[in-house]
Amino acid sequence: MERMESMEPISACYTTSYPEIQPDSGYGSRETPENQAKTPPAPAYNEELEHKTILVGDSGVGKTSLLVQFDQGKFISGSFSATVGIGLTNKVVTVDDTKVKLQIWDTAGQERFRSVTHAYYRDAHALLLLYDITSKSSFDNIRAWLTEIHEYAQSDVVIMLLGNKADMSSERAIRRDEGERLAREYSVPFMETSAKTGVNVELAFTAIAKELKQRAIQQPNEAKFQIHQYIEARKEKSGCCSYF
Numbered sequence: 500m501e502r503m504e505s506m507e508p509i510s511a512c513y514t515t516s517y518p519e520i521q522p523d524s525g526y527g528s529r530e531t532p533e534n535q536a537k538t539p540p541a542p543a544y545n546e547e548l549e550h551k552t553i554l555v556g557d558s559g560v561g562k563t564s565l566l567v568q569f570d571q572g573k574f575i576s577g578s579f580s581a582t583v584g585i586g587l588t589n590k591v592v593t594v595d596d597t598k599v600k601l602q603i604w605d606t607a608g609q610e611r612f613r614s615v616t617h618a619y620y621r622d623a624h625a626l627l628l629l630y631d632i633t634s635k636s637s638f639d640n641i642r643a644w645l646t647e648i649h650e651y652a653q654s655d656v657v658i659m660l661l662g663n664k665a666d667m668s669s670e671r672a673i674r675r676d677e678g679e680r681l682a683r684e685y686s687v688p689f690m691e692t693s694a695k696t697g698v699n700v701e702l703a704f705t706a707i708a709k710e711l712k713q714r715a716i717q718q719p720n721e722a723k724f725q726i727h728q729y730i731e732a733r734k735e736k737s738g739c740c741s742y743f
């Protein structure tokens with residue numbers, strides 16, 4: 500992933516149209532072969548849609564590493580070089596045989612770039628909010644991040660909380676149940692990830708893509724996609740100890 504500086508927020512738009520229900524469409528009337536044919540088809544997902552997804556969280560929690568692991572399937576260890584400004588990676592995720600385009604913005608966690616990243620929140624469709632399980636301060640700052648998100652992002656933005664560096668269990672400072680409790684408090688889905696081993700990395704982005712796709716084709720009376728259940732059924736919880 501290329502780290503680049505860019506100040507210009509870009510927007511994605513939803514163009515999926517819902518079929519209009521005509522008064523004579525057959526709803527509420529007796530089923531006949533003739534009016535069956537008039538039943539509107541389920542709205543098709545527009546694969547050209549681009550969903551703006553943003554990685555946020557304190558500096559050093561692993562935002563860039565998570566994205567590199569998702570995009571390239573690798574982890575670059577060694578010296579840490581902080582993101583300057585904001586970087587963009589385009590990624591296509593296949594969900595139920597449908598291609599969902601994610602436009603993933605990797606923001607700089609450092610305070611001095613905050614005014615740049617705020618500008619990107621406004622038209623974000625999804626936010627992945629990370630803390631580092633070995634850093635209490637990064638966890639404590641999650642509330643401030645959520646306040647900021649509620650201030651600058653749209654009210655229906657999809658938010659997911661991720662406790663990253665789950666491979667570093669010997670240095671763990673935040674128990675998994677603490678992350679779970681915080682996520683419950685804010686009604687957001689949660690999982691622990693490791694950009695190093697890849698644990699739950701693909702799942703985090705796939706769940707977001709699935710949620711965004713479902714929202715784009717959601718019919719008013721249709722049951723909503725349950726992202727919490729989707730994640731709970733699939734996330735990996737590393738072996739042993741109650742500490743993970």
Ligand SMILES: Nc1nc2c(ncn2[C@@H]2O[C@H](COP(=O)(O)OP(=O)(O)OP(=O)(O)O)[C@@H](O)[C@H]2O)c(=O)[nH]1
Pocket residue numbers: 556557558559560561562563564565575576577578579580581582583606607608609663664665666667692693694695696
């Ligand atoms: N062991 C381990 N190290 C990680 C993991 N994720 C990131 N790191 C390391 O943590 C350091 C910071 O990672 P980055 O991905 O650059 O962090 P960032 O959140 O993008 O930081 P900023 O760009 O400053 O906002 C690097 O040295 C990474 O190698 C992980 O899951 N496990």
